[in-house]
Amino acid sequence: MSFDTLGLSADILRAISEQGYSEPTPVQRKAIPLVLEGKDILAGAQTGTGKTAGFALPLLQRLSANPVNNGHNGRRPIRALVLTPTRELAAQVAASVQTYGRHLPLQSAVVFGGVKINPQIAKLRRGVDILVATPGRLLDHANQKTVDLSQIEILVLDEADRMLDMGFIHDIRKIMAMLPDKDARQTLLFSATFSNEIKQMANRLLNRPELIEMARHNTTAETVEQRVHLVDKNRKRELLSHMIGSHNWRQVLVFTRTKHGANHLAQQLEKDGLTTTTIHGNKSQGARTRALADFKDGKARILVATDIAARGLDIDQLPHVVNFELPNIPEDYVHRIGRTGRAGNEGEAVSLVCVDELKLLRDIERLLKRELPKEMIEGYEPDPRIKAEPIRNGRNGKSPSQPRNQNRGRSSTKRSADAPRKSRSNRSEEKQTQSKPAHRHVKSGNSAPKRQSRPGRIQEVPALLGGGFRDE
Ligand code: AMP
DSSP: OOOGTTTOHHHHHHHHTTTOOOSOOOHHHHHHHHOOOOOOOEEEEOTTTTTHHHHHHHHHOOOOOOOOOOOOTTOOOOEEEEOSSSSSHHHHHHHHHHTTTTTTTOOEEESSSSSSSSHHHHHHHOOEEEEEEHHHHHHHHTTTTTTTTTTOOOOETTTTTHHHTHHHHHHHHHHHSOOOOGSEEEEEEESSSOOHHHHHHHHHOSSOOOOOOSTTTOOOHHHHHHHEEEEEEGGHHHHHHHHHHHHHHHHHEEOOOOOOHHHHHHHHHHHTTOOOOEEEETHHHHHHHHHHHHHTTTTSSEEEEHHHHHOOOOTTTTOOEEEEEEOHHHHHHHHHHTTTSOOOOOOEEEEEEEEGHHHHHHHHHOOOOOOTOOOEEETTTOOTTTOOOOOOTTTTTTOTSSSOOOTOOOOTSSOOOOSOSOGGGGGGSSOOOOOOOOOOOOOOOSOOOOOOOOOTEEEOHHEEEEEETTTO
């Protein structure tokens, strides 16, 4: 099936073919005709499925088919708003809108925090049809009356589950109050996962939506080969360097749980001679953009990232994702590995799992409704005498009784736009919860497995799971 059967205009089809897309992805096939008909949609599309073009192409088409005159203030009104949880996703969506709409007489802009607001104000003043925004900075503009959302015809909530996870619900409510009612606009909600909260949000914001479900909820892309390597915590870095070196991986995205962990790991990998950069919430927007560019250009072979910073990252044909540490929230696993295997490309996701993380692994498998294949690498077998310990998060392993104020020292208007105003306590980037010590006792093996003389060979794992490493 080709794009030209979907009812898109010649100018849009030209932009698509210039992108080298030969046929629509499944989500595009379903979403484009519905959006063109003016329907609201609730789409459970996975990340990497081509969902951005799924909403951007018909949105561009609808706006260009009904040009409007300048509004009462002599400026063209903002007619479409795309809300995204992170700056990176906002930048990427804006770039896609720009690319797909390059032959159309429509103006688009992006606003997010961490950068100066004045150039954004100047751009908005010149007149914009489509605005891509993170919620915090959009509210800053609204408070300064530099944006008028009363003429919005199409609203897109992209990665809505992430926005809720990041505590943006209050910001979203405020933004909704500035928009036309749900029956006077078209609303498209995209979410990788469907929680009850998302369903409630959909009930409030959507008008008799068409449901688009591309994959079972909370599943991972089938093109991603997933496996788990069981390894002791203090040998993970060594194993990671070994895997990267021995397989000659050229581009690897590595996830840690905390910002401090990301920095520390990056330093160690650099010492191992691997060019590494990091992306996390403590970095300025400029440093984040640079890190991503270095990684995309191949100047850095490894990008170490935390969950929130990495959301929405779109890296063409990223072959390898490594979970250096498992996420505390199982859904984050789905998001992390969704960075690879995008748009039908093959990808590989490897999780390095130590005895402390077996409960997290079980939670992830429960979410995925399947067991992940487990392997040991010869020479890196876990020591069965090591007992599970509670997972400590953050630099000092703070406990939940020491909450961290994310916006410390910042006034609400200075707050970076993609930092949540109110964050659910368990969703901050360095999550403060200590997981229960899931594996207090480990059947003691008699001795540590002997280190092999030639490390690196893969072993099957059942013996290990049946033995001292078992989650009890
Ligand atoms: P998304 O899920 O929107 O983040 O898109 C994932 C990747 O798929 C992006 O790099 C897009 O450029 C690419 N993509 C989107 N649609 C197509 C298509 N029809 N054919 C090939 N690649 C596509």
